[in-house]
Amino acid sequence: xxxxxxxxxxxxxxxxxxxxxxxxxxxxxxxxxxxxxxxxxxxxxxxxxxxxxxxxxxxxxxxxxxxxxxxxxxxxxxxxxxxxxxxxxxxxxxxxxxxxxxxxxxxxxxxxxxxxxxxxxxxxxxxxxxxxxxxxxxxxxxxxxxxxxxxxxxxxxxxxxxxxxxxxxxxxxxxxxxxxxxxxxxxxxxxxxxxxxxxxxxxxxxxxxxxxxxxxxxxxxxxxxxxxxxxxxxxxxxxxxxxxxxxxxx
Amino acid sequence: xxxxxxxxxxxxxxxxxxxxxxxxxxxxxxxxxxxxxxxxxxxxxxxxxxxxxxxxxxxxxxxxxxxxxxxxxxxxxxxxxxxxxxxxxxxxxxxxxxxxxxxxxxxxxxxxxxxxxxxxxxxxxxxxxxxxxxxxxxxxxxxxxxxxxxxxxxxxxxxxxxxxxxxxxxxxxxxxxxxxxxxxxxxxxxxxxxxxxxxxxxxxxxxxxxxxxxxxxxxxxxxxxx
Numbered sequence: 281x282x283x284x285x286x287x288x289x290x291x292x293x294x295x296x297x298x299x300x301x302x303x304x305x306x307x308x309x310x311x312x313x314x315x316x317x318x319x320x321x322x323x324x325x326x327x328x329x330x331x332x333x334x335x336x337x338x339x340x341x342x343x344x345x346x347x348x349x350x351x352x353x354x355x356x357x358x359x360x361x362x363x364x365x366x367x368x369x370x371x372x373x374x375x376x377x378x379x380x381x382x383x384x385x386x387x388x389x390x391x392x393x394x395x396x397x398x399x400x401x402x403x404x405x406x407x408x409x410x411x412x413x414x415x416x417x418x419x420x421x422x423x424x425x426x427x428x429x430x431x432x433x434x435x436x437x438x439x440x441x442x443x444x445x446x447x448x449x450x451x452x453x454x455x456x457x458x459x460x461x462x463x464x465x466x467x468x469x470x471x472x473x474x475x476x477x478x479x480x481x482x483x484x485x486x487x488x489x490x491x492x493x494x495x496x497x498x499x500x501x502x503x504x505x506x507x508x509x510x511x512x513x514x515x516x517x518x519x520x521x522x523x524x525x526x527x528x529x530x
Numbered sequence: 531x532x533x534x535x536x537x538x539x540x541x542x543x544x545x546x547x548x549x550x551x552x553x554x555x556x557x558x559x560x561x562x563x564x565x566x567x568x569x570x571x572x573x574x575x576x577x578x579x580x581x582x583x584x585x586x587x588x589x590x591x592x593x594x595x596x597x598x599x600x601x602x603x604x605x606x607x608x609x610x611x612x613x614x615x616x617x618x619x620x621x622x623x624x625x626x627x628x629x630x631x632x633x634x635x636x637x638x639x640x641x642x643x644x645x646x647x648x649x650x651x652x653x654x655x656x657x658x659x660x661x662x663x664x665x666x667x668x669x670x671x672x673x674x675x676x677x678x679x680x681x682x683x684x685x686x687x688x689x690x691x692x693x694x695x696x697x698x699x700x701x702x703x704x705x706x707x708x709x710x711x712x713x714x715x716x717x718x719x720x721x722x723x724x725x726x727x728x729x730x731x732x733x734x735x736x737x738x739x740x741x742x743x744x745x746x747x748x749x750x751x752x753x754x755x756x
Contacts, residue, residue, distance in 0.1 A: 349615055350756040366624065366755045373621040383616035385544070385607070387551040399540050400620040402533075426551075442616070 298361060299324050300374070300481040301346060301450045305355035308341055308505075315341045317505040318355070321483075323450065323498075328472070328482040330492050330513075333502035334528060339485040340380065342502065343452050346483060347377045359450060373401070376448030378456050382439035384427055390414055390438040391423040394445055401446040413441040418467060432459035440468060444475065451475060453484040457491050465491060489524070493517045501527050534629075537622050541630025546637055548607055555603035556638060563596040563646045571653040585654040586716035590709050592650070593643055593669075594676070598698045600638040601680035604631050605688035614754070624751035632681045632746070639673050661719040668719070668735070672712035675738040679704045682746040685753055704742075711735045 299322035308316040315338045323329050333339050344350040346357055348364035348371070357364045364371045377383075384393045394410035403409050414420040417437040422430055430438070436459040443451065451472075457465050472482060472495055486492055493513070501509040501524060508527045514520045549556055570588045608614035617627050647665070651658055658665055680701050687696040711731040718728050 344756070347615075347619060349618055366618075366751060369621040369623050372619055375619065377615070377619055379612060379615060381612035381615075383613050383619075384611050385548055385613055386610060387548045387607075388544075392547070396540070396544050397616065397620075400537065400617070400622060402621075 297324070299358075300327075300360060301483065302358045302361075303346060303355065306342070306345055306352045306357065307354040308338070308345060308350070309353045315505050316345070316352070319502075319505075319507060321500070321510070323481040323483060325449075325479040325481055326476050327497045328476055328484060328492075328495050329498045329500055330489075330496035331483065331485045331500045331502055332487070332489060332524065333508075337502040338505045339502055340454055343377070343379070343454050343483065343485055346450075347375055347452050348372050349377075373446070374449035376443040376446065376451040378439055378443040378451075378453045380454050380458075382435055383442060384435065384439060386427045389424050389426055390419060390430070390441075393427065393438065394442055397442050397445055403446060409445060413445045414438065416444075416471060417441045433461050433464050436460055437464060437468075440471070444471070448480070450481045450483070453482065453486075455486055456484065457486065457488055469495060489521070490517060503527060534623070534626055537626045538629035538633060541617070541627060542633035542637065545604070545607070545631065545634035549603065549634075549638065555600050556641060559596040559599045559638070559642045560645050562599055563592050563642055564649055566592045566595065567646070567649050567653045581654045581656050582717070582720050585650065585656050586713045586720060588654070589646070589650050589716060590672075590713050592646055593639075593673075594702075594705055594709055595698075596642045596646065597639045597673070597676065597680065598701060600642060601635055601677070601684050601701070602694050602697055603638075604635050604681055604684040606693070609688055618754060624754055625747045627754070628681065628685075628747055628750035631685070632678060632743075635677045635681050635684075636673060639677050640670075643669050643673065656720055658720070660722065664719045665716065668712055668715045668732070671732065671735040671739065672708040675708040675735060675742055676701070676705045678739070678742045678746050682750060682753065685750065708735055708738050711738070 301323045303319060303321045306316050306319040307314070319342065321329065331339050331342065341350065345352050348357070348366065359371060359374050362371050388396070391410055391414065394413055395406045398406035398409045411420055411423065414423050417440055419434055419437045419441065422434055427435060427438070440456065443453070456468065460468060469491070476482060476495070484492055496513045499509065499511065499513050499520070500507055509523070567588070574584055605614065608617065618624070647658070650656070680697070683697055683700045687693045687700065690696050711734045714731045715728045
């Protein structure tokens with residue numbers, strides 16, 4: 281896979297050489313089913329790796345391993361040069377995760393959810409931080425409503441706010457545009473662009489190529505637990521789509 | 531250490547707030563406890579078995595089963611939106627999560643016990659005033675032990691398909707030692723026996739608490755890591 285090494289060894293202009301997130305030889309098996317088969321990746325400051333692939337390709341498993349929520353069967357994951365280990369809590373601090381599910385409590389309000397998260401991360405002035413995060417996603421008007429009363433799109437905005445609340449160095453996003461309307465999606469793209477400008481690194485898993493094409497600095501296509509493609513983003517989506525189609529058709 | 535306790539209390543306070551909003555487990559446990567006491571009250575023949583002999587067993591059986599209902603909710607509420615992942619991702623030790631859950635469960639079981647006790651007095655007509663302090667003490671001592679074990683089993687079974695059935699099956703055998711100890715001490719308390727007759731059982735309860743709380747804090751991280 282020559283494309284893989286090209287992508288992982290060439291930092292973007294403006295990025296530092298030290299990867300914010302680095303995975304080497306990541307493998308994961310569930311019994312006899314091998315979901316990931318020796319993945320390498322390295323993301324530097326200001327880079328956004330967008331991972332595409334069919335259902336069951338191992339994208340969500342990869343994100344859970346990168347977040348330290350699942351142990352790889354083989355291989356290592358390091359954030360800011362430190363291996364992510366479950367018994368070393370501080371190694372998880374630089375990681376922000378937006379998963380398939382919201383990680384929120386339905387019986388609490390958005391403000392209570394975010395204040396709880398802020399306190400878990402030991403942030404100073406949790407209420408101010410929580411309100412600021414909700415404000416950035418334009419949901420501060422619903423801060424005191426129970427989560428159960430919010431629409432899917434609003435809940436997704438709160439979930440996004442939670443994932444970015446503690447200023448993570450690396451943001452892992454699994455299908456982040458789920459439930460967002462056009463306005464919400466545009467707002468979120470703006471937030472992500474801002475995070476990249478501030479030097480955050482992003483790994484984003486999605487099926488919606490067009491939504492994130494302009495944000496991506498690198499793209500990866502995961503097929504059968506391996507990189508079928510892993511390279512700097514081509515300039516035009518229209519140039520990439522035929523190749524992607526070919527890859528999916530095998 | 532202060533930060534450890536503060537974070538554990540933060541998780542416990544969140545659980546209590548969520549439960550006070552939904553009231554699902556608390557109400558179920560309280561109604562269940564009341565129903566069990568009513569059934570026992572009408573099922574017994576007071577002319578054959580005196581209240582003092584029967585009452586301690588009934589009290590602890592009621593508390594044990596009501597507690598299982600309360601313990602089931604501990605990790606179920608973390609499953610709803612995969613919020614357990616949010617806890618596991620936070621820069622806090624896994625042990626803090628366990629202690630937070632344990633404290634919340636202890637508060638729930640204490641609430642169930644505090645409601646069950648007056649109902650127990652009402653239905654069984656036993657005088658607990660002289661032994662109230664001792665009774666509350668043995669309730670605390672026994673509850674710490676089985677809530678510690680119940681919390682870990684609750685975390686263990688939450689991912690299984692029949693979590694609500696699995697928890698009592700796994701937990702009840704482990705509840706036997708603290709329940710026996712609690713029944714023995716309660717019987718002696720209600721009969722006005724001296725403390726020296728209860729010391730052995732109280733030691734058993736204390737040792738059970740220390741051993742299982744320590745063991746559960748140590749085992750929990752391995753349990754939640756995938």
